[in-house]
Amino acid sequence: MLLLIVYVSVGFDTSNSFFYYFKIVVIVINAFLLLGTLRDTNYDNDLNERKKYVGLVKVKKKEYFYDNENNSESHIITFDEWRIGEKSFKKEYWNKIIEGDEFYVEQAANSGFLFKLEKENTDFKTRLVFQ
Template sequence: MPITKAVLSKEDIESLKIKKKSKSKTRILGSIFSLLVLLIVYLCVGCDSSNSTFYFFRIFIIVINVFIFMGSLKDVNFYNDLKEKQKYVGTVKVKKKEYFYDDESNYESYVVNFDEWRIGNKSFKEDFWNIINEGDEFYVEQAVNSGFILKLEKDKKDFKIGLIW
């Protein structure tokens, strides 16, 4: 069955709302924390805003908050998903499995490349990656705008829990 569009179920809508809310809460807490750090540094330098330490932290906090703001623009896709209530549904095949190892950071990455561009490449935990073979077919449900995976199953086994976000 090729990938087609379908209407989001009530459970899908709740999943999207929870994901959007948790991302928003994380951003707000990050912004508040960074501003508290700036306030603490300001008080530590004796309320001297011309101090070079305060100047450095002020620039640093501004940059952090700009990135937080830019990240919030990504939430527009979640809003669009909730407004349009559309998802992609169908089966996809595993095109290729890849393993990457970085010597410097001692980081391992287990990636599965799917044959559908909308799904793309997904990183899995090692134990899930080991039971996936090239050519395996997965049933997938994915939000249209945000790309949030709602369901990823093979032989009635849930592989969504094995994804690394």
């Protein structure tokens, strides 16, 4: 990352042959760093092993938070299965969920990436708010 910052700070000067090679080195190093990040988050394991958690989970608790500093609202659902944990929903869909509702879940085993989150054939994955 430091090399990328140095490269940007010199103004993309490729008039000198040193900076031409420097540009290639920066791109290669950042590509390896990106691959290393993917390995750390276990996405490569999920793609290779294709293991996932599949099952029904119940809504354990609904919570609403208001942050005065950021003037933002959070609508959080806590599920009874620890693998799923807490998910934040848009307000209009959070209101449609009741404690005790069951959801069908498909989630990657290693990274926790959510493939499906359905209730009564309604896809709630698209209603999630990512923080």
